Amino acid sequence: MRHTLDEYARNDPKILRVYSTARRIYDKENRYHHNFDQVLRDLYRALIIGTDEGSVDYSILIPSVLLHDIGFSDPSFEHVGHDVAGALLAERLLADLGYGKTAIKAISHCIRAHKGKAESPETLEAKILYDADVLEKSGLVFLILAGKIVCEFGETIDDLLKRESTDRANELKTGFYTRKAKELDGGRLKQVLALLSQIKHEIKNDRPDFEISEQDLWIEPPQKTSV
């Protein structure tokens, strides 16, 4: 069975407008990881999970997935988090695209709750988005994607390992909300957490060479010159 967007866009023409707006925002930002490709993967997963769940409101779910990471396009994300920044930005965009108050509130909740931090997912659509986004980190592929995240945030491997280990542990504690997501995960989230701590252990105990900086090679480092 193919999971495509055509029929949903036919039933709700606003979906196409959100799709084009979202694609334009992510493409302009051009991030290594939090880009439109990542959104499409989440969308694909959300449609698979939705089919298994039954009574899903796709006019809420699809815009929520499309807009869930637009918070990264607003500098305020560094202070309030990209979930909250994204929800506020989405509220303004959706109003401009002709969405009513009830739909905006429902979509905003999904975006705000997609990390399970600012809010916990209360509605079925919010739970599906949360699960679809956690599945992005469940699998060995995540170790490759993690390299993109390091580049995107301009951070150290140590920063990444600390944050992602904490996030994976919290996600495992929360668990998946939907049956299909649990099935797709198949224990991979737990495996990723184990691998992250294996990497941490290796760097700390056996291979500190991966963490050295210029200071480790000099007693008196040479001055930087402009040429």
Ligand SMILES: [Fe+2]
């Ligand atoms: Fe996100």
Ligand SMILES: [Fe+2]
């Ligand atoms: Fe995401």
